[in-house]
Amino acid sequence: MKSLVIKDLHANIGEREIIKGLSLEIECGKIHAIMGPNGSGKSTLSKVIAGHPDYTVTSGEVLMDGENILGMAPDERARKGIFLAFQYPMEVPGVTIANFLRAAVSARLPEGEELEATEYYQRLYEKMDLLEMDRSFTARSVNEGFSGGEKKRCEILQMAMLEPKYAILDETDSGLDIDALRIVSHGVNVLRSPDRGMLLITHYQRLLDYIVPDVIHVMVAGKIVMSGPKELALELESKGYDWLTEEEPAPAV
Amino acid sequence: MSDTKAELNLDRSVGDFSYPEHHAFDAGYGLTPDTINYIADVKGEPDWIREFRLKALDVFLSKPLPTHWATKDLETLEFEKIRYYLAHGQRPTRSWEEVPEDMKQTFERLGIPEQERKFLAGVEAQFDSEAVYSNIQKAIGEQGVIFTGSTEALIKYPEIFRKWFGKVIPTGDNKFSALNSAVFSGGSFIYVPPGVKVKHPLQAYFRINAENFGQFERTLIIADEGSELMYMEGCTAPKFETATLHSAVVELVALKGAKIQYVTVQNWSSNVFNLVTKRGVAHEDAEIKWIDCNIGSRLTMKYPGVVLKGRKARGEVISIALASNGQHQDTGAKMIHAADETTSNIVSKSISAGTGRATYRGQVHIPKHLKGCKNNTECDALLINPDSRTDTYPAVTVRGTGNATQHEASVSQISAEQIFYMQQRGLTEGQAMSLSVNGFVNDLVRQFPMEYSVELKRLIDLEMEGSVG
Ligand SMILES: Nc1ncnc2c1ncn2[C@@H]1O[C@H](COP(=O)(O)OP(=O)(O)OP(=O)(O)O)[C@@H](O)[C@H]1O
Numbered sequence A: 001m002k003s004l005v006i007k008d009l010h011a012n013i014g015e016r017e018i019i020k021g022l023s024l025e026i027e028c029g030k031i032h033a034i035m036g037p038n039g040s041g042k043s044t045l046s047k048v049i050a051g052h053p054d055y056t057v058t059s060g061e062v063l064m065d066g067e068n069i070l071g072m073a074p075d076e077r078a079r080k081g082i083f084l085a086f087q088y089p090m091e092v093p094g095v096t097i098a099n100f101l102r103a104a105v106s107a108r109l110p111e112g113e114e115l116e117a118t119e120y121y122q123r124l125y126e127k128m129d130l131l132e133m134d135r136s137f138t139a140r141s142v143n144e145g146f147s148g149g150e151k152k153r154c155e156i157l158q159m160a161m162l163e164p165k166y167a168i169l170d171e172t173d174s175g176l177d178i179d180a181l182r183i184v185s186h187g188v189n190v191l192r193s194p195d196r197g198m199l200l201i202t203h204y205q206r207l208l209d210y211i212v213p214d215v216i217h218v219m220v221a222g223k224i225v226m227s228g229p230k231e232l233a234l235e236l237e238s239k240g241y242d243w244l245t246e247e248e249p250a251p252a253v
Numbered sequence B: 001m002s003d004t005k006a007e008l009n010l011d012r013s014v015g016d017f018s019y020p021e022h023h024a025f026d027a028g029y030g031l032t033p034d035t036i037n038y039i040a041d042v043k044g045e046p047d048w049i050r051e052f053r054l055k056a057l058d059v060f061l062s063k064p065l066p067t068h069w070a071t072k073d074l075e076t077l078e079f080e081k082i083r084y085y086l087a088h089g090q091r092p093t094r095s096w097e098e099v100p101e102d103m104k105q106t107f108e109r110l111g112i113p114e115q116e117r118k119f120l121a122g123v124e125a126q127f128d129s130e131a132v133y134s135n136i137q138k139a140i141g142e143q144g145v146i147f148t149g150s151t152e153a154l155i156k157y158p159e160i161f162r163k164w165f166g167k168v169i170p171t172g173d174n175k176f177s178a179l180n181s182a183v184f185s186g187g188s189f190i191y192v193p194p195g196v197k198v199k200h201p202l203q204a205y206f207r208i209n210a211e212n213f214g215q216f217e218r219t220l221i222i223a224d225e226g227s228e229l230m231y232m233e234g235c236t237a238p239k240f241e242t243a244t245l246h247s248a249v250v251e252l253v254a255l256k257g258a259k260i261q262y263v264t265v266q267n268w269s270s271n272v273f274n275l276v277t278k279r280g281v282a283h284e285d286a287e288i289k290w291i292d293c294n295i296g297s298r299l300t301m302k303y304p305g306v307v308l309k310g311r312k313a314r315g316e317v318i319s320i321a322l323a324s325n326g327q328h329q330d331t332g333a334k335m336i337h338a339a340d341e342t343t344s345n346i347v348s349k350s351i352s353a354g355t356g357r358a359t360y361r362g363q364v365h366i367p368k369h370l371k372g373c374k375n376n377t378e379c380d381a382l383l384i385n386p387d388s389r390t391d392t393y394p395a396v397t398v399r400g401t402g403n404a405t406q407h408e409a410s411v412s413q414i415s416a417e418q419i420f421y422m423q424q425r426g427l428t429e430g431q432a433m434s435l436s437v438n439g440f441v442n443d444l445v446r447q448f449p450m451e452y453s454v455e456l457k458r459l460i461d462l463e464m465e466g467s468v469g
């Protein structure tokens, strides 16, 4: 079966280990959610999967449909179908959303093929409508001067345009107001497909009311400590994370 | 007359190459009164020009190199090893096989027509643009516009030429303006009669190719009262150059209510010293705008200026400089306010990649007795690699209480996080880099004529691809 498999992954920043033997399988067509305390390594995991050069994988594997992607450059992984909606999206001064996405879409075309401009804009407008984004955004520089919520919406617009196989959404809900949360969630639900796997990282059960996951994982200190059905989120919301770490057996020295 | 056969060694970024060249006429190496007399003889010039040249030679020899403020790299210029005059139509040639692969690829990517490629690459001595040029001349000639070479002009239109020649930039302005005054040849002369608005941009490219490339070009443009014109110089294609020293002088005169836009795009090979003096005088209510893009060369020193001589005159300099590995772009602007209510605007953006170095050097002068003058200066620098370098020397002297100036400068770097973000969307590191750089200059590129801005974008792509590992 098609899936994104993370096998016993260990990753460092400098000398410090952040991901400490994490395993996870995101099947095509499924939505997984990860919850976990601040600093537990959720964003680090997403960046390691995307190939951020600051992190070193010391052991383990990340297989996309059976192929190990750890040796690939970030852009190659992206073109193969990995997408990351960033917790903190970067500004790209002077580069308009229209031009940026046009370059990104073109980068996925087979050699020698050119993007058809009218079709491209048609599709872009369609996705913007889905996310209830004003057309004037196409002419604005990527994320420059965007509000927190606008940035998150723009990440999902990019996802909609790039149609990834596996998408990781890192706290896409934080910064969104109630209406925006509903709109963006709707956008994500439209992108739900048997050919696409998704990993949602969030702190709030509320998001999971809108985008209902198949499985929920709890990540603590660089590892998945518990997995369960969507109801687990409710339990976490009321109990917090402490009980999980207390239940953990003392690490063998 | 020497029939020289010499070996030239060119220091191009990709590999060294050398080849024999043939000249039917030239003035030989070095610079003496004999060289000057030779040039004046060959060109059949009137005595006043010969005198002008000889005087300029004295000034050139007596002036020190401006290394006290500029770069010591100037000291590597060997004036005695330079050839100051190659006769009409004589350009060294080489075979297409000898043209470096990267240059061929660049032509391909820029979509330069076959015929022009050969010319630009130095395979053919001339590019036949005679037809284009004469069409332009015919169209504007009907309006009484004169558009010709400077040599032709000084013989055919002595009254207008002599009145303005050397007045905006006196011989002794700097060592290189003196050099140009001594040995100039080539360059354009334009006169636009009162009230005439030239519809299409006048392109030097076609005219100059129709004669030959001047190493010491001299351009003089006069826009008479209420007239308007746009002049375009250079092209984005890399040009094969055997001469290491290029030193042009460009003088503009905008009479009452006239408007001149002077657009330059230059992409020199990395062995070239490009030391240019450009200045305009704007009379009452006149406007002079320099739009300047400098790419390539070993060292470019160029500070287009406007003397705001009449009330309400306006001056503007919009410039983009791209300094790649081993290159130094020392560019900027000069605004000399000399009348009330004059305004000037300077927007400069530079990009330094690899070991490239970009320097902004500005001079804005508003004396105390003037009223209602305004200047705005913005200079932004972008550094691509850790060893890239940028310096800013704005030098703004504004006196008096009735005048205002605004100055902003910024230095930025494309962050690794920004590149990662773009790579995550599927762009290669090179693509991410060139998109970012294009984003940085985007607002200025839009001010260039359409065909230039498209080429500029492609050129930046090419340069950036080369600057990432
Ligand atoms: N580039 C870095 N340099 C130093 N430390 C880092 C770096 N990136 C991550 N860390 C550290 O790794 C740990 C995990 O960070 P990470 O951002 O992955 O947490 P998170 O689970 O996403 O937290 P949050 O819920 O607050 O977003 C933190 O202690 C963080 O300080």
Ligand SMILES: [Mg+2]
Pocket (backbone or CB within 6 Å): A042, A043, A044, A087, A170
């Ligand atoms: Mg995080």
